[in-house]
Amino acid sequence: MSAGAPARGSPWRAFAPAATGLGTLIGFLLVAELLIRIGVINRFIVPPPSEVIESFGRVIVEEHVPRRFLLTLSECLTAGVMITVFGVAGGVTMHRYKLLQQAIETWVAALAAAPVVLAYPLFMVIFGRSAWTIIMIGFVAALPPVMLKTLEGLAGTRKVLVNVGKSFNLTQNQQFWKILFPAALPTIFVGVRLGLIFALINIVGVEFLINYGGLGQLINDLAERYDLPGTYAAITFVILVSVVFFMALEKVERWLRPVD
C-alpha cells in the first residue's frame, strides 16, 4: 500500500499516513453528525453516525452476525477455490492454444466488465434460492480477472528466461512447471486477489437481492424493518470485513513474492 519506507527516528512520520487517514474519516463522521443534528440532512434517511456506532453491539449480538459472517465467508471461500482452479486452468489453456485465446480473450474481458448480478433470476432458475445461486454468481463474476491475469503472467514471462529453459533442453512440461508457471505466479496471485474481491462484492450483493444467506441478507432484513442505524451498522461491518480481507490478501501476496 504505502510505497516509501517509513522514516526512522521520528515516530510521527511513520504513523502520519495512517493517522491522517483516520483523522479524515473521523472528521467526515463529525461533519455528517453535525449536518444531521442541525437538520440539513434528514435523519430518517441517514441516521447520525453516533446512533450507528451505538447499534453495532446490538446488531452483532441480536442478529447472529458471527453465524452470518461464517456463512458469507464459506460462500466466498467456495467461490474462491473455484475461481482459482478454473480461472488458472482457463488462463493456462488460453496461453497454450493461441487460437482459443484470440477467439475468447475479448469475451472474457467483456464479462469482467459486465454486471453479472443482474442475471440473478437466471441463476435462481437453475440453482434455486440456495447458497449455490450465490456462489455461482460470485464465481462467474470473479472468473475473468483470474483467467486474464494468469494469461498475462504466462505471456509476460521474460523471453530470456524461456531461452534459459531451452538452452537447458527442458521438455514442454518442464518448461511450463519450472519456468513459465513460477514466473507467472505473482501475477496469477494478483488475479486471484482481484477475483476474491469481485466474488465478495457479488456474493453480498446477491444475498441482499435474493434475501438469502449471510451478511447481505441481514442488510436487506434490517432495511425492511426500517432499522436504519442497524442497516448502516451492518453495512459498516461488511465494509470492515472487506477491508480486513483485502489487507490480509495483500500480506499473503507480499509473502508469496519475496523479491522482485
Place this chain on the structure above:
Amino acid sequence: MSSSSPPRIAGAILTVDDVTVRFETPEGPVIAADDVSFTVKDGEFLSIIGPSGCGKSTVFNVIGGLLTHHEGTVRVAGETINGPHQSIGMVFQEESTFPWRTVTANVAFPLELTGMPKQKRIERARYFIKMVGLDGFENRYPGELSGGMRQRVSLARTLASEPKILLMDEPFAALDEQTRLLLGDKVLQIQQQLRQTTLLITHNITEAVQMSDRILVMTYRPGKVKRIVDIDLPRPRTSEIVGSEAFGRYVAQIWNDLREEASRGLRDEEAHVLHHEAASS
C-alpha cells in the same frame, strides 16, 4: 580471410560453417550474419568482437540452437546441431536469473534436471557458487543482489551444467568498468581452473584481449568475419597484463580493424535516422 570452408582443424570441438542468417523486416531483408565460418579448439578461449548490430547475438543464438532458420551448419564434436545441444552452456546478455529461486536453487537448476539427489545437488551448487565468489549469499534471492552478482549467479548456473563449450553473450555489458574488470579476472581464473572451452561475445576490446587465445573481428552489415587475430600473451593472465606493451599493441591492432566498421555502422545509423526524419516531415 572469410573464405568459405576453412580447413578442418584437428581438435576442433565447435565448427561453424558458412552460417548465414537473414531476417525479414518491414524495410526489407536484413542479413545479420553472412557466411560466418570459424572453429573453436578444445580448451580454447575465442572472443567474437564487432560493432553493435553486426550480428553477434545472432551467431550466439545459432550456435546455442535457439535460432534455426539459418543457412550453413554448426557442428559440436562432429555432430551437426539443430536445436539446443547438451554440450553447450549459454550465459545471456540480459539478466537471466530466476527471481523465485535462491542463489543455491538457481545454480542447482541444471542439476535438478539430471535427477541428482538433493544433498548432492546442494553440494555441487555450493562448489560453483564459491567458484564465482558468491559464498555467503547462498540463501539470498536475486532481487537482493547487485547486477554483477546476478550475472555471476547465471554464470555459476551454466557452469554447473558442466558444458563442453561455454557460450557467453556480453555477460558483463551492463556492468560498470571496475566490476567488469574484476569479473573478467574471475572468468579467467575459472577458465584456467576448468580448462573450459569458451566462446565470448563482446564489444569490449580490453576484455577480449585480456581473456582470449584468439579474437574474431566481425564487420558491420553484413556481419562477416573480417579477421581472426591470435593473441600470444602468456598465461595465466590477470587484469595486470592490461598495462603491458604487447597488450597495448593488440588493442591498437584490433581497434584499427574495428574503427572502420564501427564508424561505418554509425554513418549507417545516422543515414537511417535522417531518412526517417525526411520521411516523417
